[in-house]
Every structure is written in structure tokens, then in C-alpha cells.
Amino acid sequence: MYLLLKMITNAQIKAITSLQEKKHRNQTNSFVVEGRKMAEELLRSDYEIINIFALNKWTLPNTSFAINKVHKNIDEKITYISEKELERISSLKTPDDVLCIVKQKKTQKINLDNQLVLALDNINNPGNLGTIIRLATWFGVKNIICNENTVDCYNQKVLQSTMGAIFHINLFYTNLYQFLQSHTSQNIYGTVLQNGKNIYNEALTNEGIIVIGNESHGISKDILQMINRPITIPCFAKENEIESLNASVACGVILSEFKRQTI
Amino acid sequence: MYLLLKMITNAQIKAITSLQEKKHRNQTNSFVVEGRKMAEELLRSDYEIINIFALNKWTLPNTSFAINKVHKNIDEKITYISEKELERISSLKTPDDVLCIVKQKKTQKINLDNQLVLALDNINNPGNLGTIIRLATWFGVKNIICNENTVDCYNQKVLQSTMGAIFHINLFYTNLYQFLQSHTSQNIYGTVLQNGKNIYNEALTNEGIIVIGNESHGISKDILQMINRPITIPCFAKENEIESLNASVACGVILSEFKRQTI
Secondary structure (H helix, E strand, C coil): CCEEECCCCCHHHHHHHHCCCHHHHHHHEEHHHHHHHHHHHHHHCCCCCEEECCCCCCCCCHHHHHHHHHCCCCCEEEEHHHHHHHHHHCCCCCCCCCEEEEEECCCCCCCCCEEEEEEECCCCCHHHHHHHHHHHHHHHCCCCEECCCCCCCHHHHHHHHCCCCHHHHHEEEEEEHHHHCCCCCCCCECCCCCCCCCCCCCCCCCCCEEEEEECCCCCCHHHHCCCEEEECCCEEEEEEEECCHHHHHHHHHHHHHHHHCCC | CCCCCCCHHHHHHHHHCCCCCHHHHHCCCCCHHHHHHHHHHCCCCCEEEEEECCCCCCCCCCCCHHHHHCCHHHHEEECCCHHHHHHHCCCCCCCCEEEEECEEEEEECCCCCCCCEEEECCCCCHHHHHHHHHHHCCCCCCCCECCCCCCCCHHHHHHHHHCCCCCHEEEEEEEHHHHHCCCCCCCEEEEEECCEEECCHHHCCCEEEHHHEEEEECHHHHHHHCCCEECCCCCCCCCCCCCCCCCCCCHHHHHHHHHHHHC
């Protein structure tokens, strides 16, 4: 098969690399998905793909049913480029054959009944957010609410850490305080330092909102007032050996215990 | 109080920055601890401190009993340096007032009876290793065995991710296969993809070795043969949405379930 190698223009290169910044991602309502694994997961989702830039050796993954059904005329969106060109548009140290430009998903109104929802309060570290999205998907959580200071989910490090789980979860940014204020009849769980109920003994429910706080400062003061089910993960260290767990590890331990109790 | 500001020599700068490489750390049997928080945790441990380089504004933390008892004549080991000098020796983007040169701890023979021990098989990511050390400390694990390909625990990113927990744990590197071969009478747990027992239903013990595998490839083939208690963390995602959990999250979920069952 003869592949037409189109040239990528300088204007395109500039437009693509500008998407490494949140401001430009939001202005254009788009983001970048990089690498074979992420592209494959993307193609199995219903995210709208605008462009694919790929090396000749890359071919559409053979998950064709979903691709043909959701991504119409996807072939026409592929531009084959050289390794040098890929290096110029990639943000990875080692570019991985393919880079896609994708449309962001609009915030969706969600129904919170009969399910567990995560609420993230100032998660700053991209790796933590990505890992939380990945483990939330593992534990069957479908919706994540982020306060406005939580790191952008279309940041490249976040995307890579999700291992593709980003495409299977509904995530949106909002004023978390106002959101919780309008959901005070729900169980609002959060880990607290004092007087939290031990998660191993406390009867946990199969619906409710679980607040995960900032990596260094925990749950912020105003959000803390909204917690009506304070919980805690028991610590087995000697005094003063350790103060806290990593935010994503704590989130994994908590979700695991919720699922264990309510299967 | 008048503080004598000594100069730091170029030879010292070269020697200190060379410790960013594992080879030089092992040759000199030393490593670098950076920042206020880490220095404070270090001073509460019995690690032997060789030198402290600090800005004038840094003072010994007021945990004096432990300091006087363990770290004799610690004052004499402090060299006050300028911000510019600290920048030259630091590996942090934003140097944090203090940098210590510390002696590595010799491998210690450990007694594995009556306790849970972690065995790490090719953990490559420094952040993961640090997070595992931190959560192991939280859950009361005192000993971590690493195979020889696991990332060096005195790597700066590992140290920072431990949040100081590194100073409270006994960790050593060895041939993991041979180690497990000489401990086949113990429970050797490991997460496997097929035929693992659901951790929520399986009766877990309060002693044994828990193997944590590589971030991408899981437990390696030869080590897998040594697992006599295969386990698995139930997945609640829809088919094909997600393949695995992050190694440190999986480790946290597993240790939490062990502790819950055996308190």
C-alpha cells in the first residue's frame, strides 16, 4: 500500500504545541492524546477525534467494530508524518508513533442517585489526578467532580497516568462548595484527622459523595463543614513515624472498602 | 548570635552533585537528604549524618532529646552557606534551606516471623517506590525486600515521595528469587491475573511475604512460580475499560485488607 506523506505546516506545529497549555486547550475546546496505548483507548471511546498525526508504521488498531460505528471516516483524519515532525509536535521525551487532537467533552449534568461519586478538592499533582481517575474506573465509579483549583484533566501528565481510563469516566469542574450545599441530603464522606469513624467498622453505603482533599493540606476548611460522614483510615505506624497517606493511595483504600462492604 | 559563613569549595560542590548518581552514592556509601521536612525526619532517625549545609535562617528542629542522644556534636557538622551555593549543590527546582549528606544503612538481616513483609519485584518508578515505602510505614510494615532491578531507594525522587518514611523502615536489595526459594514454607502472596483468590473473601494472615510486581509487566515469570497464595483485587469496571491498578495503589489496597482482617 502506498501511503501519502503529507507535510505538516509550521502553523499546525505551533497550534498543536500550544495545546500543552490549559489556556489554549480551553480556547480551542480541544486537547492532545499521545502514544499507541492512549490512542487505542481513545478509539474505543466516543470522544470526537479531530486529527491524527502518525508515523507510517502506525495503523488503526483492530478494534474495528467500535471504530467504524463511532468514528466515521476516521481514515480521512490521519496525516502520516516523519519522525522529525512527530518530535516537533510531541511533548513526550520519547514520542510514541501517534498524536491525536481530540475535542473536549462538555460538562454533563449527572444523576447522583444510587452510586458513589468522587469529589476532588484541590488535587494539584497531575500524577495523583490521573491515578485517581484510573482507580475510580477500576472500582466502578462513573462520575468525578473536581473543584476549580484541581489540575486540568487534559494535562498530558494526567492523561498518561490514567492509562486511558479518562475516556471511560464522566468528569467535570465546578464550584465544589456550592455543589455540596445543594446535596446536603446525601451522605458526604471525607477523611478527617480527628473524630473520623474507622472505615473498617463504620457501615458504609453504596451511594454518596466521597471528598478527597489536597495532597498537603487535606480537605479545605469550607468543604470540611459540608462533610456529614467523617471517616478515617486506621494508622498502624508508631507515633510520629508518618503523618498521612498519598492522596491517590488513600482514595484507593477508601473505595476498596466501600466496594467490599456493599457488593 | 554571630554565624560563621564558611565557603563551600568547588571540590565539595562536585562531590555533592555527583551523589545524584547511584554509582557515586554506592562508591561513597552516602546519599543526599534535601529540604526542611526531610531533614527534620532525618534528625529524628538514627541515620548517621556526615554533613549539613544550610542557609543562615535554618536552625536545628526542636526535637532536641532525640537529636542530642543520637546525633552527637551535630552542631559541628553544620556549614552555613549562601542561597547561591545551595542552588549549586541542590537537585531541587526550589532548594529548601538545607541539604544533608548521610551515610547509607548497611543491609540488615531480618527476622521474618510474625510480621508482614513486602517484596518488590522490578518497581522502576521512583514515585511508586517512595509511595510504597510511605504506605508500608502507615500500615505498620517494618521490612521491605527489593529485587536488584528495583529503583535505588536513595534516589532523590524516591526520598521525597516517602515524606520521611524511608528513615523508619528497614529496606534491602537482594536476589529476590533466591530469597523466596529459601522461604517457601512462608505464605508468599502475590496479585495474579488468573485464578487469584478475591482478597475480600480469602482469609489473609498476619504474617507472610507480599510480592508487588512491576508497573507494566506485573510479577516476573520466575518470581510468579514462588507465589503460593495467589490473590486478586476485584475489579468493578466494565469489560475493557481498565486493565490494572497503579502499583502503589494496589499495594495500599492489599495491605489495608490484610490489616483489616487481622487487627
